[in-house]
Amino acid sequence: MIDGRALERECLALRLAMAGFRVICLSSVEAWRQTEDRPAVALVLLYCDRTIEERRRMLDGLHQVGATQVIVISPVGSLKSMMATIEHGARGYVPTASTVSQVVAAMRLVLSGEVYIPPNCLFGAKDPEIARPPDACWQDNFTAKQVAVIEGIRMGKPNKIIAYELNMCESTVKVHIRNVMKKLNARNRTELAFKATEMAATG
Incomplete structure (x- = not known):
């Protein structure tokens, strides 16, 4: 898990550990890139509240060190932002308004080989027409x-x-x-x- 917010990072890591996941916590993508003898990881949770372009650079940095399964957690919940994130190589997108259960469901879906976007975001794409x-x-x-x-x-x-x-x-x-x-x-x-x-x- 990569998240610059220490409190949120540690709280979510604790809940994920309770759900059976082994979690490694870091504060930034650069910290992960500089880690010697990086262990193989099945999935990366990346918190990012930056622009789409900065998010793309963060994803590129992770991909360069072999992290191909990435779920982005972000307070930016527009469908445009989600689609751009998936197009840049993320395998999932979870808004910060989600529950821990939704995060776990997204992780398990991505680990099974699928791509995750919250269904309610797709249904609300044309709000209020939808x-x-x-x-x-x-x-x-x-x-x-x-x-x-x-x-x-x-x-x-x-x-x-x-x-x-x-x-x-x-x-x-x-x-x-x-x-x-x-x-x-x-x-x-x-x-x-x-x-x-x-x-x-x-x-």
Whole structure:
């Protein structure tokens, strides 16, 4: 965990340890880069309240030392900021308004190979327009199974859960996701969720 705020860093580390994670705490990316004999880590939690460009540099610094699985924790919760962070290589984005349980859920999702963005942020992308029931006509471009998979992704569910709820194999879910990504010209499941949300909002 990299966080310049000592109190918040130590409190979250304690709660994560109680959840079964082994946590190493540092105050900055530079401190991690300068650490000799850096241990292999499965995931980095990076607190960052800076500009998108500064956040990109911090992510680049972590990637250069082999930290490929990074979740950014930030008080900046705009969808634009989240998408830019994911595009710059983060595997997840957690607003500081989140609970510890949500942080743990995001960590486990990323460790399973998925990308995490809070579902409520996707649903609120067109606020207040998104608050009204979406027009179902957009669904005509997809099969019923594809629509169900899209809704699962929009809710932030991993493939295993989607497969279980839809009574299909996980490999079938992956096929549906690939086909939907092609139709929406989406590069990853996060962009897929974003585009599907916009499409649902506009009908």
